[in-house]
Amino acid sequence: MAKILIIDDEEMMCETLSTLVERKKHQATSAMTLQEGIRLAANEDFDVVFLDVKMPDGNGLDALPTIEASPSNPEVIIMTGFGDPNGAELAIKCGAWDYVEKGFSIKEITLSLERALQYRKEKKEANEKRKPVRLKRANIIGHSPALNNCLDMVAQAAESDANVFITGETGTGKELFARAVYENSLRSEQEFVVVDCTSLPETLVESLLFGHEKGSFTGADRAQNGLIRQAHKGTLFLDEVGELPMSLQKSFLRVLQEHRFRPVGSNKEVESEFRLIAATNRDLDAMVESGEFRSDLLFRLRTFIIELPPLRERRDDIKELARYHMDKYCHQYGLDSKGFSPEFLETLVSYPWPGNVRELVNTLERSLTTARFDQTLYPKHLPSHIRVHVRRAEMEAGQAGESKGDDQHTISRSSGTLPKLQDYREEIYAQAEKEYLLELMEITADNIPEACRISGLSQSRLYALLKKNAISRKD
Numbered sequence: 011m012a013k014i015l016i017i018d019d020e021e022m023m024c025e026t027l028s029t030l031v032e033r034k035k036h037q038a039t040s041a042m043t044l045q046e047g048i049r050l051a052a053n054e055d056f057d058v059v060f061l062d063v064k065m066p067d068g069n070g071l072d073a074l075p076t077i078e079a080s081p082s083n084p085e086v087i088i089m090t091g092f093g094d095p096n097g098a099e100l101a102i103k104c105g106a107w108d109y110v111e112k113g114f115s116i117k118e119i120t121l122s123l124e125r126a127l128q129y130r131k132e133k134k135e136a137n138e139k140r141k142p143v144r145l146k147r148a149n150i151i152g153h154s155p156a157l158n159n160c161l162d163m164v165a166q167a168a169e170s171d172a173n174v175f176i177t178g179e180t181g182t183g184k185e186l187f188a189r190a191v192y193e194n195s196l197r198s199e200q201e202f203v204v205v206d207c208t209s210l211p212e213t214l215v216e217s218l219l220f221g222h223e224k225g226s227f228t229g230a231d232r233a234q235n236g237l238i239r240q241a242h243k244g245t246l247f248l249d250e251v252g253e254l255p256m257s258l259q260k261s262f263l264r265v266l267q268e269h270r271f272r273p274v275g276s277n278k279e280v281e282s283e284f285r286l287i288a289a290t291n292r293d294l295d296a297m298v299e300s301g302e303f304r305s306d307l308l309f310r311l312r313t314f315i316i317e318l319p320p321l322r323e324r325r326d327d328i329k330e331l332a333r334y335h336m337d338k339y340c341h342q343y344g345l346d347s348k349g350f351s352p353e354f355l356e357t358l359v360s361y362p363w364p365g366n367v368r369e370l371v372n373t374l375e376r377s378l379t380t381a382r383f384d385q386t387l388y389p390k391h392l393p394s395h396i397r398v399h400v401r402r403a404e405m406e407a408g409q410a411g412e413s414k415g416d417d418q419h420t421i422s423r424s425s426g427t428l429p430k431l432q433d434y435r436e437e438i439y440a441q442a443e444k445e446y447l448l449e450l451m452e453i454t455a456d457n458i459p460e461a462c463r464i465s466g467l468s469q470s471r472l473y474a475l476l477k478k479n480a481i482s483r484k485d
């Protein structure tokens with residue numbers, strides 16, 4: 011038995027439709043205002059909603075998205091005014107399942123209801139069948155929409171056995187995503203063989219990939235399976251596939267097409283039935299144009315594409331990534347977890363990270379070693395080039411004088427009046443002094459004689475300034 015909600019301000023219409031629905035052994039509920047209809051749909055499960063367009067408290071089409079988004083996601087059949095030529099088009103454009111013109115015949119409305127219920131049943135069955143397996147994220151951190159899209163692609167790739175091609179700038183997580191595809195795939199119990207094409211030694215590349223027979227070359231004192239054979243029934247991950255030597259691309263294409271190949275020095279072919287995941291940070295189209303990459307191989311690789319966005323396009327993930335990796339490092343170094351000052355996080359979020367997540371991870375490790383036993387991380391624990399970049403960008407954006415790092419020397423202009431020049435000058439001076447000293451101590455790694463040499467300050471003056479600015483040395 012299905013549950014049907016009728017939203018119409020005409021009592022007659024509600025009664026007629028209720029009778030019809032109940033005759034089909036379904037349950038009918040009526041609402042005579044839009045508000046009441048929306049409330050019912052929010053609190054009860056309905057399969058289909060009949061919705062009148064002209065309601066006393068508003069236009070039914072305006073309420074359509076709310077009703078469709080209610081917990082049971084009902085199918086909505088719009089009832090348009092008789093002879094309204096735009097009504098049907100509008101109803102469909104607004105996402106209704108169907109529309110009927112007021113003045114419908116019983117046959118017409120029954121058919122529409124049955125079709126909607128049939129569609130709903132099929133939709134439910136299909137959803138149950140493809141109940142998504144919980145994706146093993148393989149340490150992939152982040153919840154930004156861009157990252158979630160990529161995870162959806164991982165889920166889709168994991169359901170099929172097609173070749174996967176992962177692109178993205180360096181450090182965006184291509185290897186991590188390749189592992190996630192593998193770990194969620196039907197081949198997860200089999201081998202995951204990684205081939206880093208950047209580190210294949212030129213003289214041994216063929217035998218490494220295809221294997222060799224005993225005595226096939228000097229030093230081949232026993233037969234060896236190559237990496238491709240090791241991946242038999244499993245997954246082969248070709249990292250930096252753009253670096254695959256041109257001479258090998260043709261043989262590899264043949265392996266991809268036929269899943270058979272001949273090891274070096276052998277006259278017998280062996281089989282390897284593997285799934286391929288390839289990754290690159292290079293523009294393979296440009297490489298095809300310049301004759302450095304075979305177009306037929308690229309065509310084969312590109313069956314299912316996952317494009318990983320650079321970190322600067324998913325800044326929402328930075329805080330979560332920072333927390334995760336910092337905790338990991340603290341654990342690794344046997345340290346208590348470190349806190350982040352808001353300014354430290356702001357700097358991380360503002361920096362464009364050309365080296366993407368890898369650069370962020372390396373920077374965090376560096377900050378941890380700089381901070382050592384400090385409980386909280388401040389911008390001063392970050393490498394100077396990052397602070398300088400963020401500071402410069404802020405100034406360029408006309409935000410000079412706003413919050414930066416742990417220096418909170420802000421000249422308030424909120425009252426609409428400028429501060430006295432002397433006050434302003436002193437603020438800026440103090441701010442510049444502190445920044446200079448922080449930078450000085452960082453580049454000299456707290457070496458006082460060296461800091462005195464660079465700054466031209468005497469030791470006692472330097473100590474005094476460090477004290478005044480509450481800058482502690484790391485030893």
Ligand SMILES: Nc1ncnc2c1ncn2[C@@H]1O[C@H](COP(=O)(O)OP(=O)(O)OP(=O)(O)O)[C@@H](O)[C@H]1O
Pocket residue numbers: 149150151152178179180181182183184185186187290291331367368371
């Ligand atoms: N979403 C993420 N969550 C957690 N860590 C990540 C994420 N993306 C990348 N990393 C980390 O960043 C580093 C680089 O990742 P990975 O080696 O997968 O990048 P890549 O794109 O393959 O880099 P390259 O092109 O330079 O080979 C690793 O330490 C990885 O753990």
